[in-house]
Amino acid sequence: xxxxxxxxxxxxxxxxxxxxxxxxxxxxxxxxxxxxxxxxxxxxxxxxxxxxxxxxxxxxxxxxxxxxxxxxxxxxxxxxxxxxxxxxxxxxxxxxxxxxxxxxxxxxxxxxxxxxxxxxxxxxxxxxxxxxxxxxxxxxxxxxxxxxxxxxxxxxxxxxxxxxxxxxxxxxxxxxxxxxxxxxxxxxxxxxxxxxxxxxxxxxxxxxxxxxxxxxxxxxxxxxxxxxxxxxxxxxxxxxxxxxxxxxxxxxxxxxxxxxxxxxxxxxxxxxxxxxxxxxxxxxxxxxxxxxxxxxxxxxxxxxxxx
Amino acid sequence: xxxxxxxxxxxxxxxxxxxxxxxxxxxxxxxxxxxxxxxxxxxxxxxxxxxxxxxxxxxxxxxxxxxxxxxxxxxxxxxxxxxxxxxxxxxxxxxxxxxxxxxxxxxxxxxxxxxxxxxxxxxxxxxxxxxxxxxxxxxxxxxxxxxxxxxxxxxxxxxxxxxxxxxxxxxxxxxxxxxxxxxxxxxxxxxxxxxxxxxxxxxxxxxxxxxxxxxxxxxxxxxxxxxxxxxxxxxxxxxxxxxxxxxxxxxxx
Ligand SMILES: Cc1cc2nc3c(=O)[nH]c(=O)nc-3n(C[C@H](O)[C@H](O)[C@H](O)COP(=O)(O)OP(=O)(O)OC[C@H]3O[C@@H](n4cnc5c(N)ncnc54)[C@H](O)[C@@H]3O)c2cc1C
Ligand SMILES: Cc1cc2nc3c(=O)[nH]c(=O)nc-3n(C[C@H](O)[C@H](O)[C@H](O)COP(=O)(O)OP(=O)(O)OC[C@H]3O[C@@H](n4cnc5c(N)ncnc54)[C@H](O)[C@@H]3O)c2cc1C
Numbered sequence: 056x057x058x059x060x061x062x063x064x065x066x067x068x069x070x071x072x073x074x075x076x077x078x079x080x081x082x083x084x085x086x087x088x089x090x091x092x093x094x095x096x097x098x099x100x101x102x103x104x105x106x107x108x109x110x111x112x113x114x115x116x117x118x119x120x121x122x123x124x125x126x127x128x129x130x131x132x133x134x135x136x137x138x139x140x141x142x143x144x145x146x147x148x149x150x151x152x153x154x155x156x157x158x159x160x161x162x163x164x165x166x167x168x169x170x171x172x173x174x175x176x177x178x179x180x181x182x183x184x185x186x187x188x189x190x191x192x193x194x195x196x197x198x199x200x201x202x203x204x205x206x207x208x209x210x211x212x213x214x215x216x217x218x219x220x221x222x223x224x225x226x227x228x229x230x231x232x233x234x235x236x237x238x239x240x241x242x243x244x245x246x247x248x249x250x251x252x253x254x255x256x257x258x259x260x261x262x263x264x265x266x267x268x269x270x271x272x273x274x275x276x277x278x279x280x281x282x283x284x285x286x287x288x289x290x291x292x293x294x295x296x297x298x299x300x301x302x303x304x305x306x307x308x309x310x311x312x313x314x315x316x317x318x319x320x321x322x323x324x325x326x327x328x329x330x331x332x333x334x335x336x337x338x339x340x341x342x343x344x345x346x347x348x349x350x351x352x353x354x355x356x357x358x359x360x361x362x
Numbered sequence: 363x364x365x366x367x368x369x370x371x372x373x374x375x376x377x378x379x380x381x382x383x384x385x386x387x388x389x390x391x392x393x394x395x396x397x398x399x400x401x402x403x404x405x406x407x408x409x410x411x412x413x414x415x416x417x418x419x420x421x422x423x424x425x426x427x428x429x430x431x432x433x434x435x436x437x438x439x440x441x442x443x444x445x446x447x448x449x450x451x452x453x454x455x456x457x458x459x460x461x462x463x464x465x466x467x468x469x470x471x472x473x474x475x476x477x478x479x480x481x482x483x484x485x486x487x488x489x490x491x492x493x494x495x496x497x498x499x500x501x502x503x504x505x506x507x508x509x510x511x512x513x514x515x516x517x518x519x520x521x522x523x524x525x526x527x528x529x530x531x532x533x534x535x536x537x538x539x540x541x542x543x544x545x546x547x548x549x550x551x552x553x554x555x556x557x558x559x560x561x562x563x564x565x566x567x568x569x570x571x572x573x574x575x576x577x578x579x580x581x582x583x584x585x586x587x588x589x590x591x592x593x594x595x596x597x598x599x600x601x602x603x604x605x606x607x608x609x610x611x612x613x614x615x
Pocket of ligand 1: 253254255256257279280281282283294295296297298299300310311312313314315316317318321331332333334337349350351352375399400486
């Protein structure tokens with residue numbers, strides 16, 4: 056059977072890394088058709104380059120441009136007939152849309168899949184990653200979101216055909232008002248090779264600039280703990296953890312972060328973890344490959360200077 | 363306008379989770395259970411809407427074991443008016459799937475006719491992040507997930523959502539389902555007098571059969587295991603040593 060893979064499109068641009076990782080996760084399940092919803096022809100063309108995509112379905116309608124759940128879920132349901140699996144990267148966009156589509160199809164959704172065992176069986180973390188559960192679905196169609204940090208991105212040397220699909224979207228339930236998205240030259244948090252994160256220990260929004268400076272020196276993305284976001288030191292989209300983003304970079308540097316399980320849930324699969332904390336008992340040291348017990352206000356400037 | 367808030371009883375977020383030796387799941391016998399933290403935020407928001415004169419009544423509902431009564435009493439002590447317990451299982455280790463929960467909640471919505479349902483964004487036990495969206499689909503209502511700001515203006519709810527790139531604001535037609543994120547508010551603690559008063563507030567007991575819903579799961583648990591552990595590494599004495607290790611030993615910079 057075939058897989059319908061819903062693509063993330065942000066402001067007309069394909070979230071290539073997320074879609075490419077989700078594609079690797081599901082390509083063993085059958086022929087993959089990528090669904091690009093919205094008016095961006097560029098996003099559809101970009102999706103067509105992903106290796107392993109048999110074709111791209113482009114629902115070229117402005118009703119889908121802001122990823123509104125009601126219209127997008129209805130679109131998926133209208134296309135669902137020929138597919139055994141409906142999948143997407145586990146992003147804020149698809150976590151909004153896919154459970155809605157699943158309920159309309161009267162099937163369960165399987166969120167945050169970290170391994171595909173077979174066509175019916177999937178692994179997913181529960182309890183903030185403190186347990187990994189293997190679940191088997193008895194539903195006729197499987198609807199799943201895939202945790203991108205667990206898969207490698209498909210290459211972009213393909214050239215699949217782009218086919219237009221039409222659907223009538225009912226846009227009366229909800230209206231997009233605005234997006235507040237900060238433009239940044241830094242790598243994206245979930246695909247960066249290096250992430251530098253700051254916690255409550257950083258102490259203020261102005262001192263968070265230190266974390267950003269270190270990140271820029273390393274060519275890294277910037278992350279934060281929930282406490283740092285709640286305190287207004289960092290924006291919400293930088294939060295790493297159980298209820299934020301899950302990252303698995305080659306190098307994760309945690310500065311002034313204690314290492315609560317909810318934070319560890321978002322970064323403990325990083326290849327190398329560095330912790331800088333002035334409390335030698337901080338739990339973050341239990342997962343860190345390299346720990347430095349130091350005041351961050353001395354250590355971070357020194358590190359910036361010596362790199 | 364009536365506001366309905368589904369609240370789930372989950373393992374307390376401070377408890378260290380242990381996987382059962384037979385791989386059937388997580389050990390929930392004799393561990394501290396609490397209201398799902400996101401649901402505390404939803405209850406708080408509902409109470410604030412009532413304090414502002416926008417909501418007239420706050421009804422809380424929980425689906426699960428009989429002990430979920432305690433969770434409902436907590437919500438009543440915070441300020442909810444009335445509670446409904448749908449006892450769907452007698453075994454603390456049986457979790458009801460979001461699709462079944464959503465079907466039961468749809469039944470409650472038909473009876474209670476709320477103008478707004480406030481759900482948590484996710485339950486911190488199974489982290490499925492699905493119930494609100496599924497309920498919204500079953501009702502054909504509008505949905506606004508991951509809310510960090512909520513303003514009700516006539517028959518529309520203006521909701522700011524936490525999304526991957528930052529924040530998104532949408533306007534949804536009421537009645538609506540809103541799922542709440544961490545930064546919507548800071549939930550209050552129940553005062554002792556309110557805890558006492560909550561004991562006298564109405565709590566209705568129901569079963570899935572009252573709503574004609576089959577709660578049989580669609581997913582079966584094949585096994586549950588502990589994740590591969592990470593070992594603590596070494597402590598370094600200086601930034602120079604750290605940089606040297608990262609360059610020469612780990613080769614990551
Ligand atoms: C439902 C729920 C969901 C949650 N989701 C998340 C999530 O997704 N992500 C997340 O991160 N958290 C999450 N949390 C919160 C989590 O439980 C912790 O409260 C949070 O991670 C703590 O952040 P922190 O480590 O920055 O702060 P703290 O725990 O306060 O730690 C600060 C650390 O900084 C150190 N420090 C202080 N000053 C200095 C200095 N000058 N130099 C060096 N070190 C210093 C201290 O020693 C301390 O270890 C969640 C909680 C709940 C209940
Ligand atoms: C120990 C254990 C045993 C399990 N056993 C089985 C099994 O035998 N069969 C099986 O198929 N699956 C089983 N599961 C998996 C489980 O059924 C689902 O994965 C789970 O329901 C996911 O949803 P969630 O609670 O995370 O909901 P989410 O969708 O994350 O919850 C979001 C919000 O919905 C509301 N909500 C959710 N649930 C309730 C509720 N019960 N009452 C009131 N409001 C609620 C709350 O507002 C909550 O904040 C088991 C899981 C565990 C941990």
